[in-house]
Amino acid sequence: MTSHTHAATPVIPLPATAARAVTTAGAALTVVSTFLAWTWTSEFPGDLTVNGYPGGLQVLTLVSGALTLLYALAGYGIRGLGWLNPTRSHNSTFFLALGTLATTWYAVISITAELGGVVNLEPGGYLAAAATLITFLGALGLPLDRKPAEELPRWNWFLAVIVGLLPYLFWRHIRLAGADGRPPRAKALPSWAEILVIAVSFGVGLHVFTYGIDTEYAELFIGFLVAVGFGFAALTRAGLIARITALTTKHRNVTLVAALVAAFCFPFTQQNEQYALIGANILIFATVALGLNVVVGLAGLLDLGYVAFLGVGAYAAALVSGSPMSPIGVQFPFWAAVLTGAAASLVFGVVIGAPTLRLRGDYLAIVTLGFGEIFRLTVNALNGVSGPDLTNGSQGIPSIPDLELFGFDLGISHDVGGFTLGRSANYYLLMLVFTAVVVLVFRRSGESRIGRAWVAIREDETAATAMGINAFRLKLLAFALGATLAGLAGTVQAHVSYTVTPEQYQFAGSVPPNSAFLLAAVILGGMGTLSGPLVGAALLYLIPAKLQFMQDYQLFLFGLALILLMRFRPEGLVADRRKQLEFHETGQLDVPPDTPLTDQAAGTTKAGA
Structure with a gap:
């Protein structure tokens, strides 16, 4: 018999009133410290030398401190703030205080390390470090909902101290209880208010994503990741994420429209062509990941060579694009090139799937992995020497011309409503249309009778077959549909990158998309969900694009991230109720x-x- 009751007790024995007062005062001092100079020289990125105007990492501390202050004030029962903390738990305040501490001390340590000592700190930097520490200590005095502690042998304590695993011990012995995933009970809002909450949520999400993608240096982006990570954990513990999720589930059509509107507004916020290009590539990566989610997430087929279907669509579109380096020498209209790429991927999906989908598990994974490598080696050999001159071998098909749709040349800048849309923004908007189509196909397929049959096959193919489901035909349908969706994205990718080469379509490489990163995006985001692969793909593409020093360690770091995910959140970042019940x-x-x-x-x- 296991007890699931959580004791609301403080880590530091302080009266609740005193702890709340310390936390509130510390958070207020943290906000004040961001308006003071943290260093005397502008050599540190972000120019933290200005009084009265936060900049760089100070902005992250300001936002985190303001949220901590807001949730600390909510603990006083102030009317109107209770909606932000449905669980009425102080765990959210604790995580916000911890995130503010981590973000601020990361900034202070970075200043000290890069400029050569603590003498480079101004009084504002010292005040920020002290204020965030006071806030964190005050939060430890709040009554926190904690799970029962797990006893460890004495030698485990000694070993943990020796190797520096005190954070691990903190997690084992002071484990904070979180929301159980069920939407918290709350007073029902009018429908217009619920829709307004959804719209505001996507507006805030767009602002956060835009801020992250616009960061100009690595220190600011790392601080952004730390602040957002702890902030998301805090909002989850507060139950606010569950409440918004319940609203989006209730208003699904409104949610999809709000998501598309927010995504449509993104290029209008960008003045840098490089950042707009990152957004376009994220959409390509996310769309392909969503297509793979049909195969892996719904039907349960482990496909390790899925990037080959993206390559088939890209090569088919490049061959008929009118490129001077195309051996075929024809130029189709874009709509015909799209159909050509999708049809070619569909044919390859059926040809590969028909003889191999009678296999299961690891055997199917090995065969699909072999198909991905065969595709790359084949297009590399079709160079006129080792085989027919069709793909130019390792040189690929370069000089793919820009598209022109309805007299609108996507390769040049255009002024729309006072905003200037460059080439990358134009292709971003085009790819957004394709993403909307793929989202619609995935949603309708998953909610249909065929989608439910895919889920039945994923859960137990033998039982599904015994109930009259033609497992082979439905698995082949999933394989073909996933290949077609990847081919659609490949047609746009060929024009965005100007060229297609065999090295772009490997199982694992330094630059996504590749099969390993696509599969990681599906698992990280949440298999079988609509938004999960989109979130996972965005994270897996954005982080390496902003942190160039990670290029040589990507596979190691992402492997470590997946291990941690399997340990702490095996259902993925975005999970449905079924997965939460299965893994917890x-x-x-x-x-x-x-x-x-x-x-x-x-x-x-x-x-x-």
Whole structure:
């Protein structure tokens, strides 16, 4: 019998009133410190020498400190702030205080390390470090919902101290309880208010994403990741994420429209062509990942060579694009090139899937991995020497011309409503149309009878077959649909990158998209969900694009991230209710501790039955 009751006790024994006052005062001082200079020289990125105007990492501390202050004030029962903390738990304040501490101390340590000592700190930097520490200590005095501590042998304590794993011990012995994923009970809002909340949420999400993609140096982006990570954890503990998720589930059509509007507004916020190009590539990567989610997430087919279908669509579009280096020497209209790329990927999906989908598990994974390598070696050999002159071998097909749709040349800048849209922004908007099509196909497929049959095959193919489902035909349909969606994205990718080469379509490489990163995006985001692969693909593309020093360690770092994900959140960042129930204990079958012994035995028998 396991008890799931969580004791609301402070880590530091302080009266709740005093702890709340310390936390509030520390958060207020943190906000004030951001308006003071943190260093005397502008050599540190962001120019933290200006009084009265936060800049660079100070902005992250300002936002984190303001949120901490807001949630600390919510603990006083101020009317109107309770909606931000549905669970009425102080865990959200604790995580915000911890995130503010981590972000600020990262900035202070970076200044000290890059400029050569603490003498380079101005009084504002010292005040920020002290204020965030005071805020964190005050948050430790708040009554926190904690899970029962797990006892460790004495030698484990000693070993942990020796190797510096005190954070691990903190997690084992002071584990904070979080929201259980169920939407918190709240007073129902009018429909217009719920729609307004959804719109504001996507507006805030667009602003956060735009700020992250516009960061100009690595220190600011790392601080951004730290602040956003702890902020998301805090909002999850508060139950606010669950509340907004419940609203988006209730208004699905409104949510899709709001998401598309927010995505459409992104290029109008960009003045840098490089950042707009990152956005276009994220959409390509995310769209292909969503197509793979049909194969892996819905049908449960482990495909390790999926990037080859992206390559088939890209090469097909490049061959008919009118490129002077194309051996075919024809130029199709774009709509015909799109159909050509999608049809070619569809044919390859059926040809590869028909003889291989009778395999299961690891055997299917090995065959699809082999197909991906065969595709890359084949297009590399079609150079006129080792085989027919069709793909120019390792040189690929360069000089792919820009598209012109309805008299609108996507290769040049255009002024729209006072905004200047460059080449990357034009292709971003084009790719957004393709993403909307793929999202529509995925959603309609997943909610249809075929989608439910895919899920049944994923869960237990033998049982699904026994219930009359033609497993082979439906798996082939999923394989073909996923290949077609990848081919659609490939037609746009060929024009965005100007060239297609065999090295772009490997199982694992330094530059996404490739099969390993696509599969990681699906798993990281959440298999079988609509928004999960989009979130996972955005993270996996954006982080390496902004942190160039990670190029040589990408596979190691992403492998480590997946290990941590499997340990702490195996259902992915965005998970449906089924996955949460599958991977986490819910306590639904637990017997209350005050139940008589005879009733406990009966309850245990019923649970076992």
